[in-house]
Amino acid sequence: MLDLVQEIQHLKKEKNATILAHYYQEGDIQDLADFTGDSLKLARAAARVETETIVFCGVHFMAETAKMLNPRKRVLLPDLKAGCSLAESCPAKKLQRYQEMLRENGRRFQTVTYINSTAAVKALSDWVVTSGNAEEIIRRVPVDNEILFVPDRHLGQYLQEVTGRPMILWDGACIVHEIFSVRDLLELKKKVPGGITIAHPECPANIREHSDFIGGTEAMLKLVAEYAEPRDFLVATEANMLWQLQSKFPRHRYHPVPGISCACNKCPHMALNTLEKLRDCLASGTPEITWEPEFARAREVVERSLLN
Ligand code: 13P
Ligand code: SF4
Numbered sequence: 001m002l003d004l005v006q007e008i009q010h011l012k013k014e015k016n017a018t019i020l021a022h023y024y025q026e027g028d029i030q031d032l033a034d035f036t037g038d039s040l041k042l043a044r045a046a047a048r049v050e051t052e053t054i055v056f057c058g059v060h061f062m063a064e065t066a067k068m069l070n071p072r073k074r075v076l077l078p079d080l081k082a083g084c085s086l087a088e089s090c091p092a093k094k095l096q097r098y099q100e101m102l103r104e105n106g107r108r109f110q111t112v113t114y115i116n117s118t119a120a121v122k123a124l125s126d127w128v129v130t131s132g133n134a135e136e137i138i139r140r141v142p143v144d145n146e147i148l149f150v151p152d153r154h155l156g157q158y159l160q161e162v163t164g165r166p167m168i169l170w171d172g173a174c175i176v177h178e179i180f181s182v183r184d185l186l187e188l189k190k191k192v193p194g195g196i197t198i199a200h201p202e203c204p205a206n207i208r209e210h211s212d213f214i215g216g217t218e219a220m221l222k223l224v225a226e227y228a229e230p231r232d233f234l235v236a237t238e239a240n241m242l243w244q245l246q247s248k249f250p251r252h253r254y255h256p257v258p259g260i261s262c263a264c265n266k267c268p269h270m271a272l273n274t275l276e277k278l279r280d281c282l283a284s285g286t287p288e289i290t291w292e293p294e295f296a297r298a299r300e301v302v303e304r305s306l307l308n
Helices: 002-014 027-032 039-048 060-069 092-104 119-123 134-138 153-163 182-191 217-225 241-248 275-284 295-307
Strands: 017-022 035-037 053-057 074-076 109-114 127-129 146-150 167-169 196-199 232-236 253-256
Touching: 002 017, 002 027, 002 275, 017 027, 017 039, 027 241, 027 275, 035 039, 039 053, 039 060, 039 295, 053 060, 053 275, 060 074, 060 119, 060 295, 092 109, 092 119, 092 146, 109 134, 119 295, 127 134, 127 295, 134 153, 146 153, 153 167, 182 232, 196 217, 217 241, 232 241, 241 253
Parallel strands: 017 035, 017 053, 053 074, 109 127, 109 146, 146 167, 196 232, 232 253
Antiparallel strands: none
C-alpha cells in the first residue's frame, strides 16, 4: 500500500497532474488529492487547474464538468463506469420531450438542474445548481416563471420548502441517500443523547424532519467547525464523509446513520475508483473524458451558474 501511494505521488509529478477528490471517495484517495471538496468547490478548483492533466476522483458527471470548465486540460477519470443514479434517472431525450410538452401546454418555466446530471441535460437547462448554491440560484429565477427542477425530487422538495417556490419535480433520487433508515436513526438518537443530526438535502423528507441541520457536504464541515467543544454528530450522508470530518475536526465524535440494509452507506459508483485504478490512469493517461459537442452549451450554463 505504501509502495502504491509512493508510486501515485511519483507519477503525479512526472505527468504534471493535479488530483481532485470528492468527499465520498475512500480516505486513502482523499489523502493523496491536491484538492478535496464538494461538487461546487471541485468544479471551481477544476476551472483553475494549471497542470496539463486533471485526475478526477469522483463520478462521471463531475469529470465532465471539469472538462467543460477547463477544456484544454486532459481530464482523466480512474473508472469511466463511475456513474450516478441521479444522472441516470434523467436521460436528455426524455427531458427534452417533457419540456416540449410543458411548452405546448402554455407553461412558462425555467429548468433548474442539479449538477448530478449529464452534459446533454445541462445543455437543456437554464441553471445548474449544487447542494452548495441551490438556494441562491433559485432566487435568481424570475418569479413569473415556474421552475422545472431535475433530477432529484428530494432536493427539489427541500428547496421548495426553504425558498417557498413551488416546483415541477423530476422523479429521480440518489440510491445512497434514499435508503437511510428512519427507524435506525431514531434508535441511534436514543443511544447518543445530545447528538446533533446532520443530513444531506438529497435525503428524503422522513430523514430531514428528524435532523437538526440540513446541508451539502461543505456546509456540514462549516457547521461542525463552529462547535469548539467536542460533540456527537449523527451523519446522514455517504459514509466516506466521516473520514473528512474526522480528519479536519478530530475533536468531535461522528456516527454514521445506517442505511436500510447496511451499517454504513457507501456510494457504489464512487467506490469504483481505487488506488490501483488511480495509479493506472496516471501511468497510461486513460480513460480520458473527451470534448463532446453538447459541452459548449452546457459550459455556458455551468459558468453562469457556478462561477459568477
Ligand atoms: P455535494 O458534495 O456537492 O454535497 O454532493 C453530494 C453528492 O451526492 C455528490 O454526488
Ligand atoms: Fe450519485 Fe448518490 Fe453516488 Fe452522489 S452519492 S454520485 S448522488 S449515486
